[in-house]
Amino acid sequence: MQAEGGRTVMSADDVRRAITRIGHEIVERNHGTEGVVLVGLQRGGVWIAQQLAEAIARSESIDTVPVGTLDVSFYRDDVGLRPIVPGSVTSLPGTLDGTHVVLVDDVLFTGRTVRAALDAINDHGRPRSVQLAVIVDRGHRELPIRPDYVGKNLPTSRTEDVTVTADGVVLA
Amino acid sequence: MKHLLDIGDLDAAAILRLLDLTDHMVEINQRPMPKVPALRGKTVVNLFFEDSTRTRTSFDTAARRLSADVMNFAVSSSSVNKGESLRDTIETITAMGVDAFVVRHGSSGAPQMITRWTQAAVVNAGDGWHQHPTQALLDCYTIRTALGRTTGFDGLRIAIVGDIKHSRVARSDVQAFTALGAHVTLVAPPTLLPPSIDGWPVDVSHHLDDVVADVDVLYLLRMQRERMRDALVPSLREYTALYGLTPQRAARLQSHAIVMHPGPMNRGVEIAVDPSELPGSVVLHQVTNGVAVRMAVLFELLGSGSDLATDPKGMQ
Numbered sequence: 001m002q003a004e005g006g007r008t009v010m011s012a013d014d015v016r017r018a019i020t021r022i023g024h025e026i027v028e029r030n031h032g033t034e035g036v037v038l039v040g041l042q043r044g045g046v047w048i049a050q051q052l053a054e055a056i057a058r059s060e061s062i063d064t065v066p067v068g069t070l071d072v073s074f075y076r077d078d079v080g081l082r083p084i085v086p087g088s089v090t091s092l093p094g095t096l097d098g099t100h101v102v103l104v105d106d107v108l109f110t111g112r113t114v115r116a117a118l119d120a121i122n123d124h125g126r127p128r129s130v131q132l133a134v135i136v137d138r139g140h141r142e143l144p145i146r147p148d149y150v151g152k153n154l155p156t157s158r159t160e161d162v163t164v165t166a167d168g169v170v171l172a
Numbered sequence: 173m174k175h176l177l178d179i180g181d182l183d184a185a186a187i188l189r190l191l192d193l194t195d196h197m198v199e200i201n202q203r204p205m206p207k208v209p210a211l212r213g214k215t216v217v218n219l220f221f222e223d224s225t226r227t228r229t230s231f232d233t234a235a236r237r238l239s240a241d242v243m244n245f246a247v248s249s250s251s252v253n254k255g256e257s258l259r260d261t262i263e264t265i266t267a268m269g270v271d272a273f274v275v276r277h278g279s280s281g282a283p284q285m286i287t288r289w290t291q292a293a294v295v296n297a298g299d300g301w302h303q304h305p306t307q308a309l310l311d312c313y314t315i316r317t318a319l320g321r322t323t324g325f326d327g328l329r330i331a332i333v334g335d336i337k338h339s340r341v342a343r344s345d346v347q348a349f350t351a352l353g354a355h356v357t358l359v360a361p362p363t364l365l366p367p368s369i370d371g372w373p374v375d376v377s378h379h380l381d382d383v384v385a386d387v388d389v390l391y392l393l394r395m396q397r398e399r400m401r402d403a404l405v406p407s408l409r410e411y412t413a414l415y416g417l418t419p420q421r422a423a424r425l426q427s428h429a430i431v432m433h434p435g436p437m438n439r440g441v442e443i444a445v446d447p448s449e450l451p452g453s454v455v456l457h458q459v460t461n462g463v464a465v466r467m468a469v470l471f472e473l474l475g476s477g478s479d480l481a482t483d484p485k486g487m488q
Contacts, residue, residue, distance in 0.1 A: 071196065073210075074196070074209070074210035074238070074471070074475075075208060075209060075210070079210050079211070079475045080214075080474065080475050080477050081477060082477050084475065084476050084477055085476075086192075086196050089196050089199045090199050091199075119209070120208075123205060123207075123208070
């Protein structure tokens with residue numbers, strides 16, 4: 001994925017600070033961590049959800065925030081139209097009934113993955129709310145979906161690749 | 173992968189990939205509402221020319237849990253009985269617009285023939301003495317989960333006991349188990365072994381007592397009563413005495429060893445122990461896993477887009 005000679009648009013420190021800030025925003029918006037469940041989307045959102053949970057636990061001086069992972073392969077609207085390779089198996093911390101689910105992903109692009117995630121979440125219970133946190137919003141939405149928490153708004157062309165890791169964000 | 177006709181068409185990596193996909197299906201099946209929309213709008217036809225309740229039900233359940241539409245084609249009440257040829261049957265159903273045929277047929281090679289007459293994907297659900305690839309996959313998945321063998325079966329010792337000669341399950345399992353690195357021993361009287369096992373990467377024993385204490389997996393095949401009629405074994409009692417899992421033999425199994433059977437079981441013949449007194453029995457896990465494995469196969473053939481050009485950008 002990591003393209004040769006790409007342009008670094010966020011450093012490792014920038015990514016770390018964005019995660020810390022988003023953690024604060026999640027706590028502020030939900031008036032604490034009561035009922036909050038962080039759900040990382042396979043594959044790129046999983047490590048971010050984990051780091052978000054650690055950041056929130058540190059700043060709130062609590063042990064843990066519930067974290068899950070979600071694979072949306074079987075909910076996509078392009079099944080059969082393109083190769084679909086599932087990530088790890090979906091693993092959620094119990095029912096989502098009554099929780100505040102924060103979907104976490106690395107990049108928000110067309111919005112189709114998030115749409116699939118909303119359908120998938122629906123099959124695991126009825127949360128009180130579903131929110132969306134991403135490190136990079138690169139635009140080009142094809143559906144009426146917007147993020148609640150954004151690390152960086154990054155203007156891109158459709159043909160560019162955005163790679164998010166703990167080492168930074170590269171545009172190529 | 174366009175069709176699943178023969179387990180020998182899959183290498184170890186392809187088998188393991190399908191087993192990984194099966195993990196996802198198991199998660200779906202454990203939900204309160206075990207259904208996903210993955211194959212919405214696809215139509216799967218179950219075309220069974222031989223009786224089979226469990227395999228047909230398993231495929232039927234698998235397709236529905238992926239939200240596919242299912243046509244169950246009952247051969248007994250169809251035009252096949254009016255003399256319609258297999259080709260005409262396939263072409264007629266294809267003309268209705270279907271995406272996959274799941275075929276069980278008494279003649280070896282029938283599913284292969286069918287691929288010539290339709291654009292739909294074809295899954296072999298058992299053809300003659302030849303192949304039963306989804307059984308092999310569900311058996312591999314059951315062994316993998318029961319014994320924690322995620323990456324392969326290297327060093328695993330598996331004995332397959334009974335009527336090897338007439339068994340498509342044995343043929344398919346030998347290929348899959350050995351592809352994953354297991355050491356397979358066939359245990360049967362000479363009359364129930366194929367005329368030639370040259371080229372089969374297996375050992376042969378005529379004495380279950382010699383192998384029972386050494387195996388990690390004891391796989392018992394169904395002893396069919398018509399084999400008595402053909403005088404391939406003297407009597408069921410003698411078969412049980414020499415090749416059945418008796419309480420004495422069960423006591424000699426290693427504590428971690430598992431006992432498998434493709435069903436339906438002949439209680440008191442190949443398995444002469446009450447399964448409830450057999451801690452290693454995974455027979456019902458095989459049935460449960462069968463649904464998940466068939467979901468994985470149907471998704472791989474109809475939904476994964478794996479026969480399309482690989483999209484280097486992946487999912488974003």
